[in-house]
Amino acid sequence: MTATSRLQLSFRARKLKNASGIFSKSNPFCVVHVLGDFPGREEKVVCVGRTETVNHCLDPSWTEMIMIEGYRFGKPFYFEVTIYDDPSPASTKGTRSNLSKSDSAMNYMEDSGIVSHPSRSNNEKHRALSSNTLGQEKKPKCMGKVVFELGEVLGKKGNVLAQRLNHGGTIWAHVEKSQSITDGRGVIHFQLRGLRLKNRQAEILNQRSRPFFELYRKEEHPSGAIWNNVYRSESIKSLNPFWDAGILDLERFSNGDMDRTIKVVVWGHQRKGRHKVLGEFITSVRRFIDAQAVRGNADMERAFSLLDKKGNQVGSIVVVKAEIVYPESYNDHANDNVKVSQSESNNDDRMKPDILWQPISSQNDDQDNIKPSVIVHPKPELIDYLSGGCEISLALAIDFTTSNGDPSVPGTLHYRNPSSLSDLNYYEKAIQAVGTILSKYDSDQMFPIWGFGARFENVTRHCFQCGPQTEVHGVKGMLDAYRDVFSRPLTMSQPAIFTEVIRHAASYATKKQTSAQSEHKQAYTILLILTAGNLEGIQNTKAELVRASEAPLSVVIVGIGTHDFSSMQFLDEHDPEKEGGRDITKFVEWNDFSSNDALTDEVLDEIPDQLVDYFYTRGILPLPPVHCDDEISESSLDTQQLLENDTED
Numbered sequence: 001m002t003a004t005s006r007l008q009l010s011f012r013a014r015k016l017k018n019a020s021g022i023f024s025k026s027n028p029f030c031v032v033h034v035l036g037d038f039p040g041r042e043e044k045v046v047c048v049g050r051t052e053t054v055n056h057c058l059d060p061s062w063t064e065m066i067m068i069e070g071y072r073f074g075k076p077f078y079f080e081v082t083i084y085d086d087p088s089p090a091s092t093k094g095t096r097s098n099l100s101k102s103d104s105a106m107n108y109m110e111d112s113g114i115v116s117h118p119s120r121s122n123n124e125k126h127r128a129l130s131s132n133t134l135g136q137e138k139k140p141k142c143m144g145k146v147v148f149e150l151g152e153v154l155g156k157k158g159n160v161l162a163q164r165l166n167h168g169g170t171i172w173a174h175v176e177k178s179q180s181i182t183d184g185r186g187v188i189h190f191q192l193r194g195l196r197l198k199n200r201q202a203e204i205l206n207q208r209s210r211p212f213f214e215l216y217r218k219e220e221h222p223s224g225a226i227w228n229n230v231y232r233s234e235s236i237k238s239l240n241p242f243w244d245a246g247i248l249d250l251e252r253f254s255n256g257d258m259d260r261t262i263k264v265v266v267w268g269h270q271r272k273g274r275h276k277v278l279g280e281f282i283t284s285v286r287r288f289i290d291a292q293a294v295r296g297n298a299d300m301e302r303a304f305s306l307l308d309k310k311g312n313q314v315g316s317i318v319v320v321k322a323e324i325v326y327p328e329s330y331n332d333h334a335n336d337n338v339k340v341s342q343s344e345s346n347n348d349d350r351m352k353p354d355i356l357w358q359p360i361s362s363q364n365d366d367q368d369n370i371k372p373s374v375i376v377h378p379k380p381e382l383i384d385y386l387s388g389g390c391e392i393s394l395a396l397a398i399d400f401t402t403s404n405g406d407p408s409v410p411g412t413l414h415y416r417n418p419s420s421l422s423d424l425n426y427y428e429k430a431i432q433a434v435g436t437i438l439s440k441y442d443s444d445q446m447f448p449i450w451g452f453g454a455r456f457e458n459v460t461r462h463c464f465q466c467g468p469q470t471e472v473h474g475v476k477g478m479l480d481a482y483r484d485v486f487s488r489p490l491t492m493s494q495p496a497i498f499t500e501v502i503r504h505a506a507s508y509a510t511k512k513q514t515s516a517q518s519e520h521k522q523a524y525t526i527l528l529i530l531t532a533g534n535l536e537g538i539q540n541t542k543a544e545l546v547r548a549s550e551a552p553l554s555v556v557i558v559g560i561g562t563h564d565f566s567s568m569q570f571l572d573e574h575d576p577e578k579e580g581g582r583d584i585t586k587f588v589e590w591n592d593f594s595s596n597d598a599l600t601d602e603v604l605d606e607i608p609d610q611l612v613d614y615f616y617t618r619g620i621l622p623l624p625p626v627h628c629d630d631e632i633s634e635s636s637l638d639t640q641q642l643l644e645n646d647t648e649d
Helices: 103-112 120-130 149-157 287-290 384-388 424-441 474-487 499-518 537-550 566-570 597-602 607-616 641-647
Strands: 007-013 028-036 048-051 066-070 079-087 141-149 161-165 170-177 187-195 211-221 225-232 244-250 261-268 276-284 304-307 313-326 338-339 355-359 372-377 390-398 449-452 454-456 457-461 522-532 555-559 585-589
Touching: 007 028, 007 079, 028 066, 028 537, 048 066, 079 170, 103 261, 120 597, 141 149, 141 170, 141 384, 149 161, 149 170, 149 384, 149 424, 225 244, 261 313, 276 287, 287 313, 313 522, 384 607, 390 424, 390 474, 390 499, 424 474, 424 522, 424 555, 424 597, 449 454, 449 474, 449 499, 499 537, 499 555, 537 555, 555 566, 555 597, 555 607, 566 585, 566 597, 585 597
Parallel strands: 313 338, 390 449, 390 522, 522 555, 555 585
Antiparallel strands: 007 066, 007 170, 028 048, 028 079, 079 141, 161 170, 187 244, 187 313, 211 225, 211 261, 261 276, 276 304, 304 313, 355 372, 454 457
């Protein structure tokens, strides 16, 4: 599996600890470093970006999104977020800037290696230093830091995870797939003008307001829909302000969704950061573009009414300019309001997404007049299904045949050293490695664990329950259930037969998906078979896998030990065109990998494509982003307290 599409990271924080003393508030900004698959390896740390500075605020919602590339399902992906207090924030006519990255802070951080900015030339840095000598530069203070694992964020409902910062306060990370249209990606050019805005400063010595506006895009989160700030203008001392033209990446503005809901809020600027809302209006990206003025910059017929909290009109906003511009490589567009930077070329060069065909019945009995209705849907990715709340469940099957050796003898595959129980045997290492990754994508953390190849009461069982419960909680529960088998009187037997376990797993996966569908959800199951080999009934096993491919199921087989695994390779070599069904099987040998990360990366390599193929070929598209009343799940803090604190703010 190749790395997934670009991902957008956005952040907001609450109750940060003030680092600027008692007479002022901090000016926080975030710096994001990718730590790779294991935090602590300095040679792999890469700075991927920083947000803008939000002045005089301890509850910031940053507009600048950080783009992440290289995430692979099954491979840990850690990133560190550090919040700094900008000692000399840039000022754009008195308000918070759209991308406030002050010279002194940037110079210090670039020279210190905290962050690099290739876009700033040496001449630019020299000019900045001429006005801010090194002796006068102030060091940005760290307000706190925290490490996230990207898979853990994606596994949470709504792709949102909150954690406490080490210096106090809480930060929320939200991940969303970047719906980029081409490698070049489009941008939106826009310019707004205010007309007859209400003066909020009239009662103060006849002063005039300095209005600025902010753009928000609507996002669905588990605790409800929120507005994510994506742009701030400069402030202008006028009640008919003509703000500077702005340019935003389309993926940042609306993530390519023309029908996405957006909001424009106009504020009256206050020096101490306590800006007052003048009014707002809500629209969609498409309507925003359609409202572009055609009769000059005071076109009241197309203007949006600016309303205060009571619904009273407090002015009008004219969209002087709004157009989307794509790079020259993009030619496929269907909206008349979308401006393309080159003329349309041959249709053969256009992007051609996968098509789902859905025939519709005709009232005319003449079959020649029946035409299919074409519904065009670009083929989704795993992250699209995860964002819609699709849960990935793990079912575990363990080999207890004599091929493993006597579990009481050191060096055999099931042996556990009684004097050092913290040392894991081969099976425990595999359970922990794969279970730790997959458990992140299952909200209830309940997993079935089965065994095969053991004799109970003189009967060889080819599928039996491990532990006293039908499902166990988390990785620890799986390990405990596995160990519980050895506390009962059992005799390892022969042969190793997979068919019953596969049949049972297919039934489990089908019931799981049926139950999920009844609740307007989706579910997919991965059966992990850990075996010492010597499989019997290869053709029967192959046939059972073909039948199981009709279920929302993938089967991963991990060979433990040094036995002959040639039959497993045969199971992995499946040709759907000749044998029917989906390709749902993956086999790997434990001894081929030097680390758990390398093992899980290979084990889960084909899962994303298998999951997408199962749903997509059945016309089951990803659900909309999760919107529910559940609490945000967090590993390090009491969620309910967090939500209450956030509401109080």
